[in-house]
Amino acid sequence: MELKFTPEENGFREEVRRFLSEALPEDIRQKMLQRRHLEKKDWVRWQRILNAKGWAVPAWPVEYGGTDWSPVERFIFLEELQHAPAPEPLSFNTGMLGPLLIAFGSKQQKDTLLPRIANLDDWWCQGFSEPGAGSDLASLSTTARREGDFYIVNGQKLWTTQAHYADWMFCLVRTDQALRKQEGITMLLIDMKTPGVVVRPIHTIDAYHETNEVFLDDVKVPVGNRVGEENKGWSYAKYLLGHERSGIARVGVSKERARRIRQLATAVLDDEGKPMSENVPFRRRLTELEVQIKALEVSQLRAIGASRSGGHDAFASILKIKGSEMQQASMELLMDLLGPLSLPDVEAIPGQEIVPEWAPAVAPSYLFSRTYSIFGGSNEIQKNIIAKVALELS
Ligand SMILES: Cc1cc2nc3c(=O)[nH]c(=O)nc-3n(C[C@H](O)[C@H](O)[C@H](O)COP(=O)(O)OP(=O)(O)OC[C@H]3O[C@@H](n4cnc5c(N)ncnc54)[C@H](O)[C@@H]3O)c2cc1C
Known part of the structure; x- marks a missing residue:
């Protein structure tokens, strides 16, 4: 099932894609593709390219350097960054502190700090x-x-x-x-x-x-x-954490990973020498994953619609839980597909020479992905929030 966007939204997606293909430095794209860690200077360089284009802080009000994009356009922008793949703007700067200062900061803090936050002059x-x-x-x-x-x-x-x-x-x-x-x-x-x-x-x-x-x-x-x-400070922290959680679903990251898995499965062979893409239990797992990611994408778009009509707080928690689960599930499937090839320093295995150069970064990433259900408020805490909202609504 393909989601339907308006012609204007599809045109916007094309514009973002074109910009990314022209402006994203190839060395940064390669690092992202190969799952190598970015250095600070990479983040700063890319953020300044976005800022020069006027796209560093799309969700901020225009008077502070933001855009007049609709929530759907902002969703498309983020998805295209994740698809490229390009670094996403540093959430501590643009997704958390920026909106907080815009809402509660002094005039002096807004005047001096916001431009530096957007340009990543200050990390x-x-x-x-x-x-x-x-x-x-x-x-x-x-x-x-x-x-x-x-x-x-x-x-x-x-x-x-x-x-x-x-x-x-x-x-x-x-x-x-x-x-x-x-x-x-x-x-x-x-x-x-x-x-x-x-x-x-x-x-x-x-x-x-x-x-x-x-x-x-x-x-x-x-x-x-x-x-x-x-x-x-507690009420400011709650405001800020709501922003942290809604950005944490990262649907585009899981979608991109599922795409890679599907592609790679035609090259990786099972014990009988057949491509994994023909292995029925594997195909079932991949299809289930893709369906769940699609459901998450639809939920995220519904959350966008609900926030326009003043929806409730539990959406951010729902997206945090399902988003982190999808990122973990897709990492796990990728790891299972690659088997020992996902480990650093493993020699090429005869018959599996086709495996991409980013494969050895997969096992460390898989291990780190366990943290997705902890940071930004653990998933158990999100369930408590959902339960509280559900009780209040009932
Ligand atoms: C990779 C990573 C990056 C992080 N980055 C930052 C950062 O930049 N800044 C920052 O301030 N923090 C950061 N954190 C901290 C993160 O926010 C906390 O780890 C998280 O809030 C959980 O707190 P805790 O580690 O103290 O675990 P605890 O609160 O001790 O929880 C332990 C376990 O008990 C469960 N639990 C606790 N209370 C309840 C409850 N009431 N009901 C049900 N279950 C419960 C939790 O879900 C968890 O499984 C980061 C954490 C990680 C792993």
């Missing part, structure tokens, strides 16, 4: 989770004590993605111990070069360095770097 990381405060984020214990025009911050953040690249961190801190735990939280913008900020790597199961611990030891943060009001 932002998210300092929310702590040891003992992940799912139960409101229990966070990093403190900020007011001294004149500064806050003095002490504590530790955990799992901070790409903090080692970051120039700044948006950070939740406790400013009042006496209030109910959700009410004593404030959001601060912390310059990572401030004395007292120490970043230490955490290597994940794929042996890659993406996450970090961030230690904050008497870090002086100007009061002007507070977002909104003191002790109102």
